[in-house]
Amino acid sequence: MRFVVQxxxxxxxxxxxxxxxxxxxxxxFSFTLYKxxxxxxxxxxxxxxxxxxxxxxxxxxxLLSIMESLHIELFLLLILYITLFSIFIRTIFSETFKINTLxxxxxxxxxxxxxxFGTKYLSDYFSxxxxxxxxxxxxxxxxxxxxxxxxxxxxxxx
Amino acid sequence: MxxxxxxxxIFSFLFxxxxxxxxxxxxxxxxxxxxxxxxxxxxxxxxxxxxxxxxGLLKLNFPxxxxxxxxxxxxxxxxxxxxxKNFYFFIAGMAFSFGFLDIISSFLMLKxxxxxxxxxxxxxxxxxxxxxILFILVLNIFIKLRTQSTENQ
Numbered sequence: 001m002r003f004v005v006q007x008x009x010x011x012x013x014x015x016x017x018x019x020x021x022x023x024x025x026x027x028x029f030s031f032t033l034y035k036x037x038x039x040x041x042x043x044x045x046x047x048x049x050x051x052x053x054x055x056x057x058x059x060x061x062x063l064l065s066i067m068e069s070l071h072i073e074l075f076l077l078l079i080l081y082i083t084l085f086s087i088f089i090r091t092i093f094s095e096t097f098k099i100n101t102l103x104x105x106x107x108x109x110x111x112x113x114x115x116x117f118g119t120k121y122l123s124d125y126f127s128x129x130x131x132x133x134x135x136x137x138x139x140x141x142x143x144x145x146x147x148x149x150x151x152x153x154x155x156x157x158x
Numbered sequence: 159m160x161x162x163x164x165x166x167x168i169f170s171f172l173f174x175x176x177x178x179x180x181x182x183x184x185x186x187x188x189x190x191x192x193x194x195x196x197x198x199x200x201x202x203x204x205x206x207x208x209x210x211x212x213x214g215l216l217k218l219n220f221p222x223x224x225x226x227x228x229x230x231x232x233x234x235x236x237x238x239x240x241x242x243k244n245f246y247f248f249i250a251g252m253a254f255s256f257g258f259l260d261i262i263s264s265f266l267m268l269k270x271x272x273x274x275x276x277x278x279x280x281x282x283x284x285x286x287x288x289x290x291i292l293f294i295l296v297l298n299i300f301i302k303l304r305t306q307s308t309e310n311q
Contacts, residue, residue: 064186071179075225078176082169082232089161098161106168113175 014152017087021149027080028145031073032138041134043127050120050127066116077109077137084144090158091151101144108137159239160306163299166236170292173233177288184281195274199267212268219261226257226284233291240298249290256283 032041039045052060085105089098111133118126151157188195201209234250259280266273 064183067179067182067186071176071183074172074176074179075229078169078172079228079232081172082165085165089165095161099164102161102165102168106172109172110175 017152018149020083021087021145021152024080024084024145025142027076028138028141031076032135035134041131043131046116046119046130047124047127050116061120063120066120070113070116074109074113077112080141081105081109084141084148087148087152088144091147092156092158105137105140105144108133108140112137160303162239163303166239166295167299170233170236170295173229173292177285181285188277188281190278192271192274192278195277196267196271199264199274200271210264210268212265215264215268219264222261226261227254230254230257230288230291233288233295236295237291237298240302246294249287249294253284253287253291256280256287260284 035041040049048058050061050066052058085102088101091098111129115126115130115133119130187198189198197205197207199210199215201207230250230253234246234253237246237250257280259276263273263277263280267277
């Protein structure tokens, strides 16, 4: 009887995690698509958006506007990060691998935030870091999400 | 457990950036004076600031009802993994209440300017209580990680 109850409980949490992970895929795809469509994905695009172009009469993005979009994006990315990792730490991988993956994700988010200000105020070079960190985080969260689904479907969890 | 604590620690560190963007936006829009806060909501013809409508405030604030409560819940639920003290109830309660008042005060300002004080106080209260929760969390994690490493030795 106890086994049946616990088995039911485990199946239920697996079901919830898999449903959430499917939703997370949609978020990752739509976030990247949104960045592409709002012309803030590629290094050239972000440079144009942040610094403007007098020849094309394009106004540079103000600090207030940057902060407004960053306030929302950072919130969403952090919620994605903490939920993906709350699941990921239950998988069977070694602790060292999990810690490294955890830090890698944090570094990507940190670089993403800082590179916006770097591009605006320091050097155009930071637009490349912006692009790499943004695409990097999308690929990274996609990979972690896939690992989560695989491990929970195959029962490879602690 | 160690991994869980490291996750909390990294999340808390990154969350400080989120708090700073919120503080910047508040200073730019409302400011900490009675006049600047009421000007943002009620408008000022001389400064070409349009008065806000109920619909405009609702559009801006409805995601905050979820976001603020979610953030306070996520941060304060980390404390569940440590020995629960009465103070945790108090500080989490403060964060929830100030967060709610911070949102609702913008709507109340449409009725009376006097609620500008409530806006300023509730914003400060909300940010301070978030920082206190983060501080307690980080302190507890460090103590726990230190104890664990001493036990392992």
